[in-house]
Amino acid sequence: MKVTEEIKPLQRLLEASKFMLSDEVKERFQQNLKRFVIPKGRVLVNIGQVSPFLYFIEKGVMRTYYARGSEDITSLLVSDGDIVCIAESFLLQTLSNEVLETLEDTIVYAISYDAYRKLVEQDSYMATLAVKLLEQHLINFTDRVKVFKYLSVEERITYYVNQPSSLFRRIPDHYIATYLGTTAATFSRCLKSINFDKKS
Known part of the structure; x- marks a missing residue:
């Protein structure tokens, strides 16, 4: 199965902004960004809350998850x-059915919904950039769907841990396991069969 190379949204944003945005728009965009250092384990959006910010991750790890019985499933x-938010909640300003939390101490730049919407509506270049980011997100999402549709659990794990963007060794295995649609026990067993050792 051929999967396209993942392009990070922030990389796309920075590359495009060099050519697309006027100095005035860049300045206005930067003025609306707030830099935060967020500690590990902080819940930024909880179930039943509205996602207030779009986050650009400079360094760190976050996850979104939803509850299924007593278990939480990493989505x-x-x-x-x-770039991350609870998309439906942020874009529609509705109550979230997922949680957004940090898994490492994380440095982010955040823009509020009102500031984001104002920039997109008032500047055609920002609107075009938002569309390009959405397109890239859809491409990345489609690639993930292909991984789930065509690969076995062991093949999914092998594929994931070999990706440059893999968080293997950075976060607990059980988060990756539920993200890949399996259990921590199966994840550990598959790692052994493909000769991966977290301690190596």
Whole structure:
């Protein structure tokens, strides 16, 4: 199965902004960004809250997850160079059915919904950039769907841990396991069969 090379959204944003945005728009965009250093284990959006910010991750790891009975299932893992929010909650300003939390001490630049919407509506270049980021997100999402559709659990794990963006060795195995649609025990067993050792 051929999967396209993942392009980090922040990389796309920075590359595009060099050519697309006027100095005035860049300055206005930067003025609306707030830099935060967020400690590990902080919940930024909880179930039943509205996602207030779009986060540009400079360094660190976050995940989103939802509850299934007594278990939480990781739906998204993001790290350095990624952009994250609870998309439906942020874009529609509705109550979230997922949680967004940090898995490492994380440095982010955040823009509020009101500031984001104002920039996109008032500047055609920002609107075009938002569309490009959405397109890249859809491409990355489609690639993930292909991984789940065409690969076995062992093949999924092998594929994931070999990706440059893999968070293997950075976060607990059980988060990656639920993200890949399996259990921590199966994840550990598959790692042994493909000769991966977290201590190596």
